[in-house]
Amino acid sequence: MSEKKKGKVTESEEEGNLQVSYIFPTGDRYEGECCRSIEGVVVRSGMGKHTSASGVTYTGEWHDDKMNGRGTLEHPSGALYEGDFKDNMYHGTGTYSFSDGTKYCGSFSKNRLEGDGEFTDSQGLVWIGGFHNKAAPGLKLKLNM
Structure with a gap:
């Protein structure tokens, strides 16, 4: 969730990780774990679920704000x-x-x-x-x- 993206973030901090519920300007949604980069930007990292406005859903592992690791991608x-x-x-x-x-x-x-x-x-x-x-x-x- 780079600096260019805007939306609504609600966060609760636990042991260095953030739990967020984020709505992108495109209508995409992300709920799950994040962390702050060295620059202070919140990026998806850990387990989370991203649902695009078109209905594509990814549930799984994130690292460096990308789908990395095990996961499931469902298409409409x-x-x-x-x-x-x-x-x-x-x-x-x-x-x-x-x-x-x-x-x-x-x-x-x-x-x-x-x-x-x-x-x-x-x-x-x-x-x-x-x-x-x-x-x-x-x-x-x-x-x-």
């Missing part, structure tokens, strides 16, 4: 990501459930499917292999016997 469409974040992006291991019922579980790098993973299609079939952004050459059908 019904799509859902649960997993690791780095600098506001899907990065690490996670599961992305698409609104059409399909699902990807595996590695992400900078918001892209990257590395080993499993894709469950709309018929419930599970495909495993290496994913590289939008390509997944050589996927194999996983048989459950």
Whole structure:
């Protein structure tokens, strides 16, 4: 919540952390933990929930005013990501459930499917292999016997 952002802050200080309820000028809301930077600016840090005016909700860990660590990002469409974040992006291991019922579980790098993973299609079939952004050459059908 940099110096440029304005809104309503209510804070209660506990052991160096701040608990805030903040409304951004855009209509976005944040409730959770914050801390003061060296410059004295309040930034999101710790556990918190951010809801955008468009209905996207992130619940999870924050560091340096960014989604960093484990969390869940829910879209109004019904799509859902649960997993690791780095600098506001899907990065690490996670599961992305698409609104059409399909699902990807595996590695992400900078918001892209990257590395080993499993894709469950709309018929419930599970495909495993290496994913590289939008390509997944050589996927194999996983048989459950």
